[in-house]
Each structure stands twice: as structure tokens, then as C-alpha cells.
Amino acid sequence: MIVEVILLFLGTIFAFWLSAICGGGASLILIPILNLLLPASVVPFSLTIGTFTSSVSRIAVFKKHINWKIFFWFVPFSIPAVLIGAYLIKYINPNYLQLIVAFFLIANVPQLFKKVKNDETDEKASPKYILAIIGFLAGFVSGITGAIGLLFNRFYLKFGLKKEEIVATRAANEVFLHLIKLVIYISLGLYSNLALWLGLAIAVATIISSYTVKYILPYLSEHLFRKIGYSAMVIAGITLLIGTSDKIIQQDKLGITIAKSESIISWRSTDLVIEFAFDDGLEIERPIHPEELPNHLKTKYDSLKNYYDVIHLEKVFTFRNEPSYEFYCYKDNQLTKFKS
Incomplete structure (x- = not known):
């Protein structure tokens, strides 16, 4: 188990580096790894400890880039949704929602082949009420799976945010969700000692990642940032699809x-x-x-x-x-x- 924790620690640092560069995705990368170490019902608890710590550390590093208009539209609608999602985790198999998330991420393949001029002209700001819908969906999915990252990264790009703004605004939007989820998971008994220790290992790794990634972002162009982001969505989707499908086949004896x-x-x-x-x-x-x-x-x-x-x-x-x-x-x- 010590070897697995060390590999998880090192993998988390790399995953959250990639997450900052892509505007999200570390959680979706870590879910298949945690699925190998923990029962599906406690994976969200372990993952949320790390993502909460990551959000706090990113706010500290990138606080001047937070888009507060998006924050005030997103958060009020996401909080009740995360309460519903976290409660339903006792009755819904998270693996099936992860499978849906995987297909949604893979659907971003066409974005990889857009030309530079398309990136610049097609990304038009959506109506503000769309943020309320996104906030609700983000909270619901996050409550059940413990991760939202890349799933809603595309919508941040649609609002024309720059790379530092995406990292900072996402962190501000999600920090409250992660804190609420931790309280709910503990109150429902959806945790274990092993999940706690793995979550703490992820938390320490996210702090290291957040304070070192600020030296990487300035070297990336906005176009490259977008392409890496969409690539990460597709790769995370494929990884999640393979890992979750295998678990569903084993648990539900699908054949x-x-x-x-x-x-x-x-x-x-x-x-x-x-x-x-x-x-x-x-x-x-x-x-x-x-x-x-x-x-x-x-x-x-x-x-x-x-x-x-x-x-x-x-x-x-x-x-x-x-x-x-x-x-x-x-x-x-x-x-x-x-x-x-």
C-alpha cells in the first residue's frame, strides 16, 4: 500500500499540473486510480479532500484573476444541486454517471481539429442564465462523482475567459462545493480511514502543484492552452470509459x-x-x-x-x-x- 500511496502522490502532482494547464481534469484522471484502491462509494470523499485543498491553494495563487460576475451566477445554483447529488450517492451507482461523463468528454474530439481562426471567432459569450444551469449541473455531478473539472471547462472557454481566469474562477466556484460535499459525505458515513489517508496524500500533492504551476502558465499561448484543454478532455474521457466499463462489467456481471x-x-x-x-x-x-x-x-x-x-x-x-x-x-x- 505504501508504494501505491507514493505513486498516487507523484501522479497527483503531475495530474494537477496538467489540470492547471488544461483548466481542469485532475479529478477525472485520478478517479480510475482511486477506483483500483477504494470502493466506488468512498472515492468521492477521498477525491474531494484533494480537490478542496487544490481550490484553496489556487485561489491563494491566482486570486487577482477571479471573474466575480461568473462566480455570483454560478455558486448560488450549484450549492443546492451538490446537496441533492451527494445525498443520492447512497442510492445511485456512481459508476454509471461516470460512464455518461466519459462519453460527454469524448464528444469534444471535433474541437481538436478546429483551426486557429475558428477558436478566436466561435467562442462567443453565452447568456448569463446559462451559468445558472451550468452551476446546477456542475453541483449535481460533483456531488455524486466528486469531480467536475474538465466536464464544464468548455463552458468557461465559451465565456471568453483567459487561462489564468479559468484556473482562478473555477477554483473560486468549486471551493464551496467541495467543502459542502465533505460535510455531507461524513454525515452519511461515505468515508473510510484508507480514503482519508489517500485524500490527505492528494491534498499535499495539490498544494505543491498549485504553487509550482504558476511558473508554467506564462509560457503557454491561449490557443495552445485551448488545444491542450480539449485534448485532456478526450484523454480523460477515454481513460474514464475504460476504467468504469471494466468495473461495471465486474460488479454487475455484464456479459x-x-x-x-x-x-x-x-x-x-x-x-x-x-x-x-x-x-x-x-x-x-x-x-x-x-x-x-x-x-x-x-x-x-x-x-x-x-x-x-x-x-x-x-x-x-x-x-x-x-x-x-x-x-x-x-x-x-x-x-x-x-x-x-
Whole structure:
């Protein structure tokens, strides 16, 4: 574990250097690493300790660059949203939201191929009320995943902020969110001793990163800053997609089996069968419980269950036809199939 903490510490310094250069993204880079060390439910706590410290240190370093107009539109709407998101973490699997975030980040690929003149003319300031919507969404996503960074970096660029302004304004907008999240995570018991120590390691690394990155930013042009930012969004999205997909496959036993004319997609305890036959066309079959049968078939099921040892039920969907039902009835290991 000591080796993992050291690697996390060094990786955090590099990630938050990259975060400052790109206008965000360290959190999304660290999520796949923390997923390997912690349960998904406590990853946001560990990550938030580090991002809160990072925001405080960046405010100290770049405070003169904060855009207060954006701050006063963003924060009031983000606070109630982060309360909702942090509360829902007990009921929502963060991995699925991380998967959505990954696709959203990867969607920035076209921005990588824009020419310089497009960067200069296309980035028009959006209406102020858009900031309220962004603030709410940022708070909600941050409450569940513990990270927002690059996800909303594109909107800061749309408002025409320069690189130092993006770093400073983001830090000011998010510091309150991170503090509120820490209080909520602790009150809900969504933390552990290991998560605390990993969070403290990230926190120390972010301070080192914040106070050294100010010597790097002046050497970057605005155009290069934007390109690096969009590149980081795409790379973080791909990394998050791979790491989160693997975790979902393991936790929910997601799998695909292809045999002859049918394919079986399994998720948790459910199998979805996709079958193709030249005479019947494409069929999708889903296992169901007896309670899901129509009333006229429940009577049939009740009569059959008194005779057969085991009965499996499937609902069959076919194109342009009403759903049908199949009864797989076993007695003395012999199968009898009925279709209604």
C-alpha cells in the first residue's frame, strides 16, 4: 500500500499540473486510480479532500484573476444541486454517471481539429442564465462523482475567459462545493480511514502543484492552452470509459454470449436474449416473473405449475407484433415448451 500511496502522490502532482494547464481534469484522471484502491462509494470523499485543498491553494495563487460576475451566477445554483447529488450517492451507482461523463468528454474530439481562426471567432459569450444551469449541473455531478473539472471547462472557454481566469474562477466556484460535499459525505458515513489517508496524500500533492504551476502558465499561448484543454478532455474521457466499463462489467456481471442464431446479454441477474431466425425474423426475449404475465396467462401458469417441476417464463418482442410469452416447463429433466 505504501508504494501505491507514493505513486498516487507523484501522479497527483503531475495530474494537477496538467489540470492547471488544461483548466481542469485532475479529478477525472485520478478517479480510475482511486477506483483500483477504494470502493466506488468512498472515492468521492477521498477525491474531494484533494480537490478542496487544490481550490484553496489556487485561489491563494491566482486570486487577482477571479471573474466575480461568473462566480455570483454560478455558486448560488450549484450549492443546492451538490446537496441533492451527494445525498443520492447512497442510492445511485456512481459508476454509471461516470460512464455518461466519459462519453460527454469524448464528444469534444471535433474541437481538436478546429483551426486557429475558428477558436478566436466561435467562442462567443453565452447568456448569463446559462451559468445558472451550468452551476446546477456542475453541483449535481460533483456531488455524486466528486469531480467536475474538465466536464464544464468548455463552458468557461465559451465565456471568453483567459487561462489564468479559468484556473482562478473555477477554483473560486468549486471551493464551496467541495467543502459542502465533505460535510455531507461524513454525515452519511461515505468515508473510510484508507480514503482519508489517500485524500490527505492528494491534498499535499495539490498544494505543491498549485504553487509550482504558476511558473508554467506564462509560457503557454491561449490557443495552445485551448488545444491542450480539449485534448485532456478526450484523454480523460477515454481513460474514464475504460476504467468504469471494466468495473461495471465486474460488479454487475455484464456479459455477451453468442451461440448459433441467438445472442445473450446478461446484466446482474437478468439475461436478455436476441435471437434471429429466417422464418420468424429478429426476436428479443426477456425473462419475467409470473406476476408480469397478463391475467389470461396467469390462469394457464397456475394450472401448469401443479404438474411441472420448474417453469421459466420469457416475454418475446418482435418487430411490428404484439409481445408474446413462452413457457419453458421441466418435469423429470424433460423440457416442454409452450408459446402464447
